[in-house]
Amino acid sequence: MSESGLPNADEVVERALSASRADGCVVIVEDVADANVRFANNTTTTNGVRRDRRITVVAIYGKGEEARAGVFSVSGSTDPGEIVAAAELDAKSSSVAEDASPLEEAGVDADFADQPGSTDLSVFSPVLTDLGPAFSRALADGRVLSGFAIHEVRTTYLGTSTGTRRRHVQPTGSIELVERSADGSASTWAGVGTSDFADVSLAAMDERLIGRLGWAKRKIELDAGRYEVIMPPDAVADLVLEIDFAASGREAEDGGSVFSAPEGRTRIGERLTELPFDLFGDPFAPGLESAPFVVASSSGPDSSVFDNGLPIDKVTWLKDGTLSRLRYHRAGARRSKTGFTPSPDNLVLSLHGADRGLDELVANTERGLLLTCLWYIREVDRSNLLLTGLTRDGVYLVENGEVVGAVNNFRFNESPLDLLAKTTEVGRTERALSREWHEWANRTAMPALRVADFNMSSVSPAS
Amino acid sequence: MVANDGGLSEHPIDAIRSAALERATELGCSRAELRIEQIRTQVVAMRDAKVEGTVDDRALGMGLRVIHDGAIGFAGTVALTPDDGRRLADLAVGAAKATALAGGERVELADEPSHGTVDWTASYKIDPTTVPLSDRVARLEAWSTDLLSATAVDHVTATLMSVSEHKYYADTSGTTTTQHRVRLHPSLEALSVGDGSSSFETMRTAAPPVGRGYEYLDGDGWDFPAELAEIPSLLEEKMHSPSVEPGMYDLVIDPTNLWLTIHESVGHATELDRALGYEAAYAGTSFATFDKLGKLRYGSELMHVTGDRTATYGLASVGYDDEGVAAQSFDLVRDGILVGYQLDRRIAKRQGLGRSNGCAFADSPLNIPIQRMANVSLQPGSSDGPTTQDLISGIEHGIYIVGDKSWSIDMQRYNFQFTGQRFFRIENGRIAGQLRDAAYQATTTDFWGSLRALGGKSTYLLCGAFNCGKGQPGQVAPVSHGCPAAVFEGVRILNTRAESGR
Numbered sequence: 032m033s034e035s036g037l038p039n040a041d042e043v044v045e046r047a048l049s050a051s052r053a054d055g056c057v058v059i060v061e062d063v064a065d066a067n068v069r070f071a072n073n074t075t076t077t078n079g080v081r082r083d084r085r086i087t088v089v090a091i092y093g094k095g096e097e098a099r100a101g102v103f104s105v106s107g108s109t110d111p112g113e114i115v116a117a118a119e120l121d122a123k124s125s126s127v128a129e130d131a132s133p134l135e136e137a138g139v140d141a142d143f144a145d146q147p148g149s150t151d152l153s154v155f156s157p158v159l160t161d162l163g164p165a166f167s168r169a170l171a172d173g174r175v176l177s178g179f180a181i182h183e184v185r186t187t188y189l190g191t192s193t194g195t196r197r198r199h200v201q202p203t204g205s206i207e208l209v210e211r212s213a214d215g216s217a218s219t220w221a222g223v224g225t226s227d228f229a230d231v232s233l234a235a236m237d238e239r240l241i242g243r244l245g246w247a248k249r250k251i252e253l254d255a256g257r258y259e260v261i262m263p264p265d266a267v268a269d270l271v272l273e274i275d276f277a278a279s280g281r282e283a284e285d286g287g288s289v290f291s292a293p294e295g296r297t298r299i300g301e302r303l304t305e306l307p308f309d310l311f312g313d314p315f316a317p318g319l320e321s322a323p324f325v326v327a328s329s330s331g332p333d334s335s336v337f338d339n340g341l342p343i344d345k346v347t348w349l350k351d352g353t354l355s356r357l358r359y360h361r362a363g364a365r366r367s368k369t370g371f372t373p374s375p376d377n378l379v380l381s382l383h384g385a386d387r388g389l390d391e392l393v394a395n396t397e398r399g400l401l402l403t404c405l406w407y408i409r410e411v412d413r414s415n416l417l418l419t420g421l422t423r424d425g426v427y428l429v430e431n432g433e434v435v436g437a438v439n440n441f442r443f444n445e446s447p448l449d450l451l452a453k454t455t456e457v458g459r460t461e462r463a464l465s466r467e468w469h470e471w472a473n474r475t476a477m478p479a480l481r482v483a484d485f486n487m488s489s490v491s492p493a494s
Numbered sequence: 495m496v497a498n499d500g501g502l503s504e505h506p507i508d509a510i511r512s513a514a515l516e517r518a519t520e521l522g523c524s525r526a527e528l529r530i531e532q533i534r535t536q537v538v539a540m541r542d543a544k545v546e547g548t549v550d551d552r553a554l555g556m557g558l559r560v561i562h563d564g565a566i567g568f569a570g571t572v573a574l575t576p577d578d579g580r581r582l583a584d585l586a587v588g589a590a591k592a593t594a595l596a597g598g599e600r601v602e603l604a605d606e607p608s609h610g611t612v613d614w615t616a617s618y619k620i621d622p623t624t625v626p627l628s629d630r631v632a633r634l635e636a637w638s639t640d641l642l643s644a645t646a647v648d649h650v651t652a653t654l655m656s657v658s659e660h661k662y663y664a665d666t667s668g669t670t671t672t673q674h675r676v677r678l679h680p681s682l683e684a685l686s687v688g689d690g691s692s693s694f695e696t697m698r699t700a701a702p703p704v705g706r707g708y709e710y711l712d713g714d715g716w717d718f719p720a721e722l723a724e725i726p727s728l729l730e731e732k733m734h735s736p737s738v739e740p741g742m743y744d745l746v747i748d749p750t751n752l753w754l755t756i757h758e759s760v761g762h763a764t765e766l767d768r769a770l771g772y773e774a775a776y777a778g779t780s781f782a783t784f785d786k787l788g789k790l791r792y793g794s795e796l797m798h799v800t801g802d803r804t805a806t807y808g809l810a811s812v813g814y815d816d817e818g819v820a821a822q823s824f825d826l827v828r829d830g831i832l833v834g835y836q837l838d839r840r841i842a843k844r845q846g847l848g849r850s851n852g853c854a855f856a857d858s859p860l861n862i863p864i865q866r867m868a869n870v871s872l873q874p875g876s877s878d879g880p881t882t883q884d885l886i887s888g889i890e891h892g893i894y895i896v897g898d899k900s901w902s903i904d905m906q907r908y909n910f911q912f913t914g915q916r917f918f919r920i921e922n923g924r925i926a927g928q929l930r931d932a933a934y935q936a937t938t939t940d941f942w943g944s945l946r947a948l949g950g951k952s953t954y955l956l957c958g959a960f961n962c963g964k965g966q967p968g969q970v971a972p973v974s975h976g977c978p979a980a981v982f983e984g985v986r987i988l989n990t991r992a993e994s995g996r
Contacts (some may be wrong), residue, residue, distance in 0.1 A: 036571070036573035036575060036577060036578045036581070037572070037573050042898045065967075066589075066591075067966070067967055068593050068596075069775075069966055071771055071773070071774055072599075072770070072771045072774075073597075073771045073773065073776065074597060075565075075593040075594065075596050075597070076566070076598045076600040076772060077566060077596040077965075078566070078567060078568060078589045078590075078592075078593045078862075079568040079569065079570065079589065079860075079861070079864050080568075080569045080570075080585050080586075080588070081569070081570045081571070081572040081860045081861075081965070082570070082572065082573070083555070083570075083571075083572055083860055084555075084572050093825070097986050101548075101627075102549065102550065103550045103551075104549070104550070104551045105551070105552045105553075105554065106551075106552070106554055106555060106572045107553075107554040107555060107572040107573070107574060108572065108573055108574070109552075109554070117550070121548070121550065121627045124626065124627060124628040125545065125627070125628075125631075126544075126545065129541075129544050129545065129546060130546075143783065152588070152589060152592045152593070153592075155592075158574075159592065159593065159595055159596045160595075160596075161594065162597075163596045163597045164594035166596070166597050167597070175771065175774070177771065177774040177775040178773075178775045179775055179776065179966040181966070181967060189866070191767060205530075207775055207776075208775075209774055209775040211774060215779070218774075220775075221800065234660045234884075238567070278647060281541075285541075285648070285649045285685065285687075285692050286648060286649070286687035286694055287649065287683065287685045287696065289904050291687075291694070293646070293690045294690075324898055329537070329547045329548065329549045330546060330547035330548075331539070331546060331547050332541065332546060348854075405776075406904070406905060407902045407905070408902070409900050409901055409902045409905065410898045410900060411911075411913060411990050411993070412931070412990050412991070412994065413694075413696075414693040414694060415693075415994050415996065417990060417993065417994040419900065419902045419933075420902055421902070421905065421909070423904075423905055437685055440904065442902070442904070442909050442911060442935070444911075444988075444990070444993035444994065445569060445994075446994055447796070449994065449995065455627075470967075470968050484995070486994075486995065488911075488934055488935070488993060489909060490909070491904040491908060491909035492781075492906070492908045492909065492937070493778070493781075493904040493905050493906035493907075493908050493909065494906070
C-alpha cells in the first residue's frame with residue numbers, strides 16, 4: 032500500500048491484466064493528486080486537496096480489424112477483477128468495433144513501477160505568502176482581488192496484454208488573478224500556466240495589474256463595428272484552440288466541418304492563411320511537454336481505445352499557412368488512406384522570424400483596440416467555424432502607439448481561421464493561458480497578433 | 495443502510511463517518527460534513543448507426559468539508575476506509591489553516607434544523623444505468639437507421655447519456671441523508687451535405703434531458719417516434735430555406751429554446767454568490783446586484799420566475815442539498831421585479847437572509863459544495879391560456895424558434911446571443927417556412943421587458959442541461975428549466991453569415 036491508502040498503481044495494472052480472459056486487454060490507471068485555492072473579495076474562499084484514481088479496462092475479443100471491445104472504468108480501490116469482468120461483459124455483447132485495430136507492443140518504461148507523482152498546498156506557499164499583503168494593499172487602495180490557483184499531478188500507468196508498459200507524469204498548474212476597482216467599473220486579468228509554480232510571482236502579477244487598472248482612469252465608449260485589434264497571446268489561445276478542437280478527419284470527411292471539401296474530401300493541402308503560420312502540437316515542446324503516447328479511455332470520431340500506448344509525435348496542423356493534417360485514429364487513417372494522427376496535449380502557433388513582443392505591437396499602432404482575454408466562446412456556425420464570445424477584463428484604445436484609456440466590452444462574432452487570414456502583424460511565440468479553455472487545454476504557446484476588421488458585433492455593458 | 499444505496503453499503507460507511515467527523519471535532523472544527531457518493535455515468539455515442547464510443551464509469555469517493563476557526567477546508571479521496579476518513583479530516587483542517595494564513599473573512603452558516611436520518615429517492619421507473627449496453631445500442635441504432643433512410647439525411651450522430659447518482663451525507667448537526675436520483679439525455683442529429691450548392695445544415699432533436707428513468711425513451715414525457723419522423727423533412731426544408739433578413743422581429747419562443755435563455759439571463763444572474771463577487775474571476779458577477787433586491791425591474795409584469803429543487807423529474811431536484819438543507823421552492827422574479835436569490839448557507843448568513851433555500855451542490859465527492867442552480871422556471875399563463883398556435887396567430891411578421899443550439903452571455907449577464915434548431919418565419923399569423931443563419935441578440939432586461947404574452951399551462955415544458963458550469967475547480971451540474979411558449983416583441987435578429995463577413 033502507498034501512503035494514500037491505495038494499492039500501487041503498477042500492481043493494479045498487472046492484477047487486471049492477469050484477471051483478463053479476453054483475447055486482448057488494456058488497463059489504464061490514472062492517479063491524480065491536486066491542490067487548489069480560490070479567493071474573491073480580498074479573501075480566500077474555497078480550497079481543496081484531492082486524491083483521485085481512475086482505473087479503465089478495455090476488454091477485446093477477436094483479432095485485428097474484426098475485434099470487439101468493451102470499456103469499463105471505476106474510480107477508487109475496487110478489485111481490478113470486477114472491472115475486467117464488467118468490461119468483458121460489454122465486449123461480448125458488442126458488434127465488431129468500427130475502430131478495431133491490432134493491439135501493439137508499444138514499449139516498456141523503466142520507471143513503470145515508480146510511485147505516482149504528488150502535490151499538496153505547500154506548492155502555493157510563496158503565492159499564499161504574497162496574497163495576504165496583496166489583499167491588505169487592495170483594501171487600502173479600493174481594489175478587489177479574486178482568483179484561483181490549482182496544481183495537479185496526473186500519473187498515468189498504461190499496460191496491455193501485448194506487453195506495453197508506459198508511465199507518464201503530467202504536472203499541470205495555473206494561476207489567475209482578477210483585479211476590479213471597488214465600484215466594479217474597471218477590471219483586468221492575468222493568467223499563467225505553469226508546471227510547478229517555481230516561475231510564478233503573485234506579487235509581480237499584482238504589480239502588472241495595478242498598472243493596467245491605471246489605464247482605466249480614462250473611460251472611452253465605443254460603438255460596435257469592425258476594429259483593428261491587438262490580441263495578446265492569451266486571447267489568441269482562446270480562439271486558435273478552436274481550430275485544434277475542430278480538426279477531426281472523420282467529421283471533415285462526413286461533410287459537416289469547416290475542414291470539409293465536396294464529395295467526402297477534406298481541405299488538407301489548401302492554403303488557409305496568407306502568412307506562413309505553423310500550428311502544431313508536440314509532446315516534446317520545451318516547457319509544454321505532454322504524454323508521448325496515446326491514452327484513450329473511450330473511443331471517439333478520431334481517437335481509439337485500440338491505439339492505447341502508441342507513440343504520439345509532433346503533428347503540424349498548419350504548415351506555412353496550409354492545412355496539412357487532421358486527427359485520425361489508426362482505423363480511420365487506414366480507411367482514408369492517410370497517416371495515423373493522434374493529438375498531442377498542447378498547441379503552438381508560430382510564424383518563422385516573428386520576434387516582436389506585445390509592447391512593440393502596441394507601439395506600432397496608429398489606432399486600435401488592445402484586448403486582454405475572451406470569454407464565453409461558443410460555435411455559431413460550424414461551416415466556417417464562426418464563434419461568438421465576449422471581450423473581458425480589459426479592452427484598451429491605442430492611439431499613436433500609446434494606450435489612451437479603457438473601452439467598454441463587446442460581443443464578437445469571428446472565426447479563428449478568418450482571424451489568421453486577416454492578421455497583419457505577428458509577435459514572438461510565448462507561453463499563453465487561454466482563459467476560456469485552460470482547464471482542458473493548459474499547454475499553449477501563441478504569438479500576439481494584429482488583426483484587421485475584427486467584428487465587434489455589439490456592445491456589452493458588463494465590466 | 496437502505497436498499498437504494500447502489501452498493502454504498504458494501505463499504506464501512508458508519509465507521510468512516512465516525513472516524514471522519516470525530517477526528518474533525520477532535521481537531522477543533524465547529525462543523526464537518528461528509529459525503530460519500532457513487533455516480534454511475536454511461537454514454538453511448540453512435541455515428542451512422544454504428545457505435546463510435548462508449549463510456550461506463552463508476553465514480554466512488556468521499557469528500558469532507560470542515561469549518562475550522564472560521565475558515566473552510568476541504569479534502570476528497572477515492573480511498574474508502576475509516577483510516578482514510580481520519581486522514582481526510584487532517585487534510586481538510588490543514589487546508590483551512592494553510593489558506594487562512596492569507597487572511598479571510600470568518601465563515602458562518604445559516605441555521606438549519608437537524609433532519610435526523612432520512613432517505614429520498616427521485617421518481618423513476620427504470621434506473622437507466624441498469625439497462626444493458628446492447629439494449630441501449632439497439633435503441634439508438636434503430637432510430638439512427640430510420641433517419642439515415644431518408645434521402646435528405648447524409649449522416650446521423652446519436653448519443654445517450656445515463657446517470658445514476660447515490661449520495662450519502664452526514665454532518666456534525668445530526669443530519670444523515672441517503673439519496674438516489676437518475677437522469678437521461680438522448681440526442682440525435684441529422685446532417686445534410688446537399689448537392690454542394692450551399693453549405694451543409696444539421697437538425698437535432700429538441701427532446702430535453704430529464705430526471706427520469708429509461709421509460710422516457712418509451713413515451714413517458716416525450717414522443718420520440720413523432721419527433722424523429724419530422725427531422726428529415728425539417729432538415730430538407732431548412733437546406734432550401736432563405737437566409738434571414740437581419741432586423742427587429744416579434745418572436746414566439748418555444749420552451750425547447752427559451753429554457754436556455756432563462757438559464758443564462760435569469761438563472762445565473764440570481765445566484766447571490768455571483769452577485770456578491772465570489773465568482774468574479776471565473777463565471778462572473780451579475781447586473782442584479784444585492785442593492786437592487788425588491789427594486790430591479792427585470793421584465794414585464796407577466797414575468798414570474800421561481801427557483802425550486804422540488805420539481806418532479808427536475809434535474810436539480812433533491813430531497814436535501816449538500817449542506818443538509820431540505821429542498822424548497824421560492825420566488826426569484828415576481829410581477830417583473832427581482833424578489834429573491836438562490837442561496838447556500840454561507841451566503842444566506844452573510845447577507846442576513848435567514849434560512850438557506852437549499853442550493854448547495856457538489857458535482858463529485860471530490861469537489862467542495864458551492865451554490866449551484868435550482869430548477870429556475872418561468873411560470874405559464876392560466877390553464878385555459880393560449881396554445882403555441884394561438885400565440886403564433888397573434889403575430890403579423892415574426893419568427894417562431896424551436897430547439898437550442900449556440901449560446902453565449904457576458905460575465906454580468908447583460909448581453910446574450912442564441913441560435914436554435916429551427917427558425918420558422920411567421921407571416922400574418924401563419925408559419926411560412928424556415929429561415930437559415932439566424933441568431934437573436936439582446937440585453938437581459940430589454941428582452942424580458944419585451945415579454946408580451948405567455949402560453950398557457952398546455953405549453954409548459956421542463957427542459958434543461960446536464961452541463962451547467964461554475965466554480966474553480968470547474969464543476970458541472972444538471973439543471974432543469976420549465977417554461978411556456980412566450981412572445982417577445984421587437985428582438986434583434988442577426989444574420990450569422992453576414993456576421994462572419996460572408
